[in-house]
Amino acid sequence: MRHIDPATIHHSESHRYLLSCVAPRPIAFAGTVDSEGRPNLAPFSFFNAFGANPPVVAFSPAFRGTDGSPKHTLLNVLATGEFTISVVSYAMVEQISLASCDFPEGVDEFLKAGFTKLPSHKIKPPGVAQSPMVMECKLLHHIPVGSAPGSANILIGEVVMFHLRESIFDGQYPSADRLDLVARMGGPNYCRASGPAVFTLAKPTHNGIGFDALPADLLESTILTGSDLAKLAGVNQLPDLAGAQAFIATELASLATNTPDDLSTELRVGAPEQAFRAFLAGRIAGGEWCGNDTATLHRIIQGFLKKNDVTNAWNCALSEALLRQPEPTLPSSEG
Numbered sequence: 001m002r003h004i005d006p007a008t009i010h011h012s013e014s015h016r017y018l019l020s021c022v023a024p025r026p027i028a029f030a031g032t033v034d035s036e037g038r039p040n041l042a043p044f045s046f047f048n049a050f051g052a053n054p055p056v057v058a059f060s061p062a063f064r065g066t067d068g069s070p071k072h073t074l075l076n077v078l079a080t081g082e083f084t085i086s087v088v089s090y091a092m093v094e095q096i097s098l099a100s101c102d103f104p105e106g107v108d109e110f111l112k113a114g115f116t117k118l119p120s121h122k123i124k125p126p127g128v129a130q131s132p133m134v135m136e137c138k139l140l141h142h143i144p145v146g147s148a149p150g151s152a153n154i155l156i157g158e159v160v161m162f163h164l165r166e167s168i169f170d171g172q173y174p175s176a177d178r179l180d181l182v183a184r185m186g187g188p189n190y191c192r193a194s195g196p197a198v199f200t201l202a203k204p205t206h207n208g209i210g211f212d213a214l215p216a217d218l219l220e221s222t223i224l225t226g227s228d229l230a231k232l233a234g235v236n237q238l239p240d241l242a243g244a245q246a247f248i249a250t251e252l253a254s255l256a257t258n259t260p261d262d263l264s265t266e267l268r269v270g271a272p273e274q275a276f277r278a279f280l281a282g283r284i285a286g287g288e289w290c291g292n293d294t295a296t297l298h299r300i301i302q303g304f305l306k307k308n309d310v311t312n313a314w315n316c317a318l319s320e321a322l323l324r325q326p327e328p329t330l331p332s333s334e335g
Ligand SMILES: Cc1cc2nc3c(=O)[nH]c(=O)nc-3n(C[C@H](O)[C@H](O)[C@H](O)COP(=O)(O)O)c2cc1C
Pocket: 027, 040, 041, 042, 043, 044, 045, 046, 047, 060, 061, 062, 063, 070, 071, 072, 073, 074, 096, 097, 099, 100, 101, 102, 103, 184
């Protein structure tokens, strides 16, 4: 672990750590006008949404890292109290990069970067017509964090109008694949939030028992990962041994008609139930319980968890106590 006090390094170095590790960050393409009504457009990835009632977004045009001067976006928002935020899709990335150039004051980056203006309904600054979603915003707060080069100017705005392109909807809500948004990472890196980069995670429906309620052998496992343990710790009560006993009995019974392949093959092909049967067959053959058996059982548990079969993962986890016994005390295959 590197421990770094930001007071001891140049702000450009802090900037790099923040950019690399507070990532990926959504990109706000901020549209503003100056006091003479001249349009300005620039991307900002120190940006996010912060609440829905009322809808609130914030972004930060920092003082220039070079000479500490304010960016045109900041000057315009402070002069007019208004801005648009257009979200950025993959199709727009080259153009947003072009719009980020330090053009002189009064230059219209909509024109420079080839974007079409989307007229706003409630404020003067236009949005970007190519963007899948544009928000019209009124400034609520400006929080200047300092006056040195690189210091933040947090602009908090209330969204007073959403514009959502019809084609991004998949039913009632926009779809990640249709939006195809991009986010900024460290250095020249960006990422694309669609296709295989997007995964789903079920929302907990109850309070889990937590890691602190897991048996020590699971917590100390060299096989099970934090994600595996989190799935086991997500049940709302510790399952009892009876379930595991019934599970073993069923699997033993099925051994008579369904002979598994060797255990590692069954695991490799993603068949944890068959792997468990192979494991049981090995236990019946006898031998003293060893560390290897625990590791194998944990691999089988992991196989069930990969398939989100938490019930059978727990059945396996609890079966260790039963299977540690010598063969004669295994539950009856007729049970
Ligand atoms: C993807 C991307 C994200 C950026 N994020 C920020 C940011 O969060 N804050 C900032 O001050 N500058 C950021 N910049 C740099 C500004 O876009 C750049 O300084 C721009 O010239 C400012 O334009 P303006 O002077 O017209 O406001 C970013 C640039 C890019 C390409």
